[in-house]
Amino acid sequence: MGKLYTDAVAALDGVLFDGMTIMAGGFGLCGIPENAIQAILDSGVKDLTIISNNCGVDGFGLGKLLDAKRIRKMVSSYVGENKEFERQFLAGELELEFNPQGTLAERIRAGGAGIPGFYVKTGVGTVIAEGKDHRDFDGETYIMETGLTADLSIVKAWKADPQGNLIYRKTARNFNPMMASAGKVTLAEVEDIVELGELDADAIHTPGIFVQRLIKGEFEKRIEQRTTRTKEG
Amino acid sequence: MAWTREDMARRAAQEMEDGFYVNLGIGIPTLVANFIDESIDVTLQSENGMLGMGPFPYEGEEDPDLINAGKQTITELRRTSYFSSADSFAMIRGGHIDLSILGAMEVSGTGDIANWMIPGKMVKGMGGAMDLVAGVKRVVVIMDHTSKAGDPKLLKTCSLPLTGTGVVDRIITNLGVFDVTDDGLVLVELAPEVTVDDVKASTEAKFALAEGLAV
Numbered sequence: 001m002g003k004l005y006t007d008a009v010a011a012l013d014g015v016l017f018d019g020m021t022i023m024a025g026g027f028g029l030c031g032i033p034e035n036a037i038q039a040i041l042d043s044g045v046k047d048l049t050i051i052s053n054n055c056g057v058d059g060f061g062l063g064k065l066l067d068a069k070r071i072r073k074m075v076s077s078y079v080g081e082n083k084e085f086e087r088q089f090l091a092g093e094l095e096l097e098f099n100p101q102g103t104l105a106e107r108i109r110a111g112g113a114g115i116p117g118f119y120v121k122t123g124v125g126t127v128i129a130e131g132k133d134h135r136d137f138d139g140e141t142y143i144m145e146t147g148l149t150a151d152l153s154i155v156k157a158w159k160a161d162p163q164g165n166l167i168y169r170k171t172a173r174n175f176n177p178m179m180a181s182a183g184k185v186t187l188a189e190v191e192d193i194v195e196l197g198e199l200d201a202d203a204i205h206t207p208g209i210f211v212q213r214l215i216k217g218e219f220e221k222r223i224e225q226r227t228t229r230t231k232e233g
Numbered sequence: 234m235a236w237t238r239e240d241m242a243r244r245a246a247q248e249m250e251d252g253f254y255v256n257l258g259i260g261i262p263t264l265v266a267n268f269i270d271e272s273i274d275v276t277l278q279s280e281n282g283m284l285g286m287g288p289f290p291y292e293g294e295e296d297p298d299l300i301n302a303g304k305q306t307i308t309e310l311r312r313t314s315y316f317s318s319a320d321s322f323a324m325i326r327g328g329h330i331d332l333s334i335l336g337a338m339e340v341s342g343t344g345d346i347a348n349w350m351i352p353g354k355m356v357k358g359m360g361g362a363m364d365l366v367a368g369v370k371r372v373v374v375i376m377d378h379t380s381k382a383g384d385p386k387l388l389k390t391c392s393l394p395l396t397g398t399g400v401v402d403r404i405i406t407n408l409g410v411f412d413v414t415d416d417g418l419v420l421v422e423l424a425p426e427v428t429v430d431d432v433k434a435s436t437e438a439k440f441a442l443a444e445g446l447a448v
Contacts, residue, residue, distance in 0.1 A: 027281040027318070028304040030297065053318070080357030081304075090355065098356070101280065102322025102364030109319040122326060122367040125345075125398030128359075158298075170315055171282050172298040177317045205317075221297035227305040228292040 003164045003214045004193070008039035011187050011213040015152055016045040019072075023108065023150040023179040024052040024062060028081070029224045031172030032061050035189045035217035036154035041065055051075040051108070051150060053101060053175055055085050060222055069093070075148075077101035081224065100128060103145050105178060111147035112181025112210070119144055153183025156217070157206065160190040161197075164211030165204045173205065180210040189217035235407040236424045241375050243268045244422075245334050245405050248373050249275050256280060256325065256365060258335030259303045261375045265334055276312065278330055280361040282321050285313035302361065325361070326368035333369035335362065337376045337401075339391040342438035344401040344413040346374060347393035359396060366397035378406035378435055385437040387411070387418070408432050411440060419443050 005011035022040070026032030037056075040048075041064050048071050055074055056063035065071050066084055073095035079085050088094040099107065100122045110118055119142035123129050133144040155176040158169035166188055168176055180186045188211045236244065238261050246268035249255060256278045257263055266286075269275050277286040279301040286301060287308035295306040324330055337348040346366055349359040366372050379385055387404065404411040409432060410422035418440035420432060429442065 028300065030281070030300045030304070076358060078358035078360040086355045098358050100359055100363035101318065101361040102326050102368075105318035105322050106326075120326060120367075122364045123397075124367070126363065126395045128363065168315075170296065170298040170309070171279070171300055173315055173317050174282050175318050178319050223295060223297050223306060224300070224304040225306065226295055227289045227307070228295065229289045231291055 002162070003208070003212060004162055005213055005215050008035040008187070008189065008215055008217070009042065011215050012036065012039050012043065015185050016040065016043050018045055019047045020045070020151040021049040021051065023148075023153040023183055024050060025153070025155040025174065025176035025179045026061065027053055027171065027174035029057065029061050029222050031156050031168065031174050031176055032056070033154040033156040033187070033189050033217075034061070034219055035215065036187055037062060037064060041068055041070065046070045047072045049073040049075065051148060053077050053104065055079045055082050057081050057224065058084050073097065075099060075104070077104050098128075103128075105175060107145055107148040108175065108178040108182045111149040112178055113147075115147050117144050117146050149182050149184065150179075151184050153179040153186040155180045155186060155188050157188055157190045159192045159194055159199060160188060160211075160214055161194055161199050161208075162214070163196065164188060164208030164214050165199055166190065166206035166208075166211065167199060167203060168205050177206050180206045185212050186210055187213040187215070189215050191219060192216065234424065234426045237407070239264065240424070241405055241407060244410065245373060245375050246270065248332060248334065248403070249273060250331070253331040254278055254284070254324075254329065255332045255334070256330050256369060258333070258362070258365075260336045262334040262336060263303065278321070278324065279307070280321050280325060280365070282316050282318055283309075283313065285310045287313070322361070322364050325364050328368055328370055330369045332371045332373065333365045334373045334375060335365065337374045337386070339386050339388055339393050340374055340376070340401055340404050341388050341391045342413070342418045342440070344399045345391050346372075346396045346401050347391040348396050350394040352394070362396050366400040371402050372400050373403045373405065374401050375405045378408045378432075385435055388437045389439070408435070417441065420446055
């Protein structure tokens with residue numbers, strides 16, 4: 001059975017339903033699955049729970065789904081770049097669950113690895129710890145966090161082979177590898193699909209077992225904060 | 234004369250030691266990178282998945298796949314490695330990062346820190362701050378000594394929602410440097426021409442004086 005689809009619309013056929021949970025890779029606008037986000041928007045699916053570190057910016061990335069009011073709940077660590085997010089949240093139209101960034105990453109890793117719960121010291125003594133199981137190990141207090149999985153994970157990588165083996169590029173890796181492992185179905189979109197054997201098997205970041213569907217995408221790769229220095233002399 | 238933002242960043246750079254792995258927060262802490270002593274070897278970590286963070290790129294050389302935790306375009310160095318967010322926070326939570334320098338809205342005399350949420354305002358989220366203060370070996374805060382309204386930020390007890398409890402080791406403000414010890418706060422340095430009375434007038438938390446600062 002092949003994993004390769006012609007585009008994101010074809011790759012998401014039969015996968016989407018109202019009220020589903022979707023994990024979306026990326027940090028800010030870096031390493032986001034632009035093609036799958038557009039196809040999800042075009043499909044009309046709604047009442048989504050989105051697990052993603054951020055929620056894009058107004059009009060781009062996950063901000064597109066937000067603008068179209070498709071998101072019911074966000075599970076994130078930081079959402080400060082988005083005016084429409086603030087408006088919907090303050091109007092009570094949008095549910096929001098904050099997770100410390102490392103806790104979010106580990107919850108997704110754990111979910112994909114079949115680990116339902118684990119203990120961390122992050123957030124002990126803060127609002128994050130309220131209602132959570134506390135336990136002492138070697139005299140230090142930890143709180144229990146739970147693993148996360150999703151109906152669908154959409155991830156973005158740099159290169160793939162037809163088996164779905166993935167290689168990411170630079171800091172565009174971020175949440176993508178853990179999310180690939182935590183989706184019941186994972187759609188990977190990549191910049192380039194190479195022949196079997198062309199990727200260095202020792203350098204593969206996500207083994208193809210975690211990827212069910214694969215497309216070659218088109219990417220704008222927008223930069224959120226363009227910072228530069230000037231050449232001297 | 235109280236320290237400027239640059240003075241505070243320069244002072245914070247002295248917290249670095251040879252061989253350190255360091256995570257710098259957003260704002261004044263980012264400036265600290267400009268003042269690291271060239272005779273020591275320091276590797277900067279960016280929690281979105283990079284060790285060995287380089288300076289901003291030259292114009293025209295920006296790479297959308299290469300950003301720091303503040304989402305700014307940056308560059309790599311010869312020593313650079315990239316990794317996932319889970320590996321990044323394994324470094325942070327697992328105590329492998331030597332030093333975190335970050336900003337704060339409030340710090341208590343027992344090392345509690347509040348830097349992510351003001352009730353009544355839109356909450357943007359804690360990002361990696363809770364993981365950093367809980368996991369990094371040494372936590373140094375840089376902040377103005379008082380708020381814009383002139384209210385003390387070094388308090389007996391934080392009034393804002395906490396980022397972590399009992400986690401701060403040192404505080405660098407525009408008036409001086411404080412250590413959080415088992416016996417409470419100790420003022421260990423004063424900015425030039427700042428007096429102990431100046432500090433007392435704008436500090437709610439009780440503090441002791443280090444040797445040499447005693448009146």
